Amino acid sequence: FMRKEVFLPLGLTRTSIGIGAGLEKHHAIRYGPDRLPVPFYDFDHRGGSAVYSSAHDLVRFGMFHLKAHLPDQKAILPDQAIEEMQKPTAGEGRGGGYGIGWGINENMGGYRVVSHSGGMGGVTTILSLVPAEKLAVLVLTNTNSGIIGMVQRDIFSVMLPKLTRPSPPQWRQMVRMRPCPWQRGQASWKRIRPDCCWTRPEPSSTTSKKRST
Numbered sequence: 001f002m003r004k005e006v007f008l009p010l011g012l013t014r015t016s017i018g019i020g021a022g023l024e025k026h027h028a029i030r031y032g033p034d035r036l037p038v039p040f041y042d043f044d045h046r047g048g049s050a051v052y053s054s055a056h057d058l059v060r061f062g063m064f065h066l067k068a069h070l071p072d073q074k075a076i077l078p079d080q081a082i083e084e085m086q087k088p089t090a091g092e093g094r095g096g097g098y099g100i101g102w103g104i105n106e107n108m109g110g111y112r113v114v115s116h117s118g119g120m121g122g123v124t125t126i127l128s129l130v131p132a133e134k135l136a137v138l139v140l141t142n143t144n145s146g147i148i149g150m151v152q153r154d155i156f157s158v159m160l161p162k163l164t165r166p167s168p169p170q171w172r173q174m175v176r177m178r179p180c181p182w183q184r185g186q187a188s189w190k191r192i193r194p195d196c197c198w199t200r201p202e203p204s205s206t207t208s209k210k211r212s213t
Contacts, residue, residue: 002047009074010064015053017046026054030122031143038122049120055138058127062136065102065114066129086114086131109156109163117148124148135159 007015014020019027030038043050053061063070065086067079088097088104095106105113115128126148128137137155139148156163 002051006076009076011060011070011072012053012057015051015057015061017052018042018050019052023052027052028142032122033144041121055140058138058140059136062127062129062138063134066131066134066136068134109160109165111160111163119144126152128152130160133160 002017006012014023014026016023032038060070060073064073064076065082067082069075085100086102086104087099088106089100090098092098092103097104097106099114102114102116105115111130111132113128113130115126117124117126119125122143124141124144124146126139129135130137137152137159139151139155141148157165
């Protein structure tokens, strides 16, 4: 159903439920926090998950939801339905909300951003759309890492020159990293490693000793 009604009409030729026939060689190995391959796993709710795709196909999917339909794409939804999907129906506070399959940020540095992120063992992803600019930004990793947020912000900085940015966030000032709880005992203090936890610089402190009498 998904292949016939969604993937092929949108020209998503490298997208499938599970690893499609002929796409095996394009399958990215998933890695765990120990940097070892994650054993292959499947799902019992295919269609609601277990969708494999390429970066190119996901950007094409994003362009359709920007109403920037490509010539070879079939309009599987009218533009009005796309607009309704991107209206927040559940508020999340601070100008955020959730529509139909999309998270909505009403003011990200002066822009309205529609996005969807996901993650599971050995996978972290985010697809963000800026409707006013017809811009789709996609970041995929084959490990569980918060680096996708940093990469996305850097891309936005280049593609959206008018983006207003707050003062440098704390993570920009963090210079050391330490293993996440599940890695303790397996690694020592090191510099930038996307699979580890950030740690703030140690605050300066003074100690005093009571003089013995």
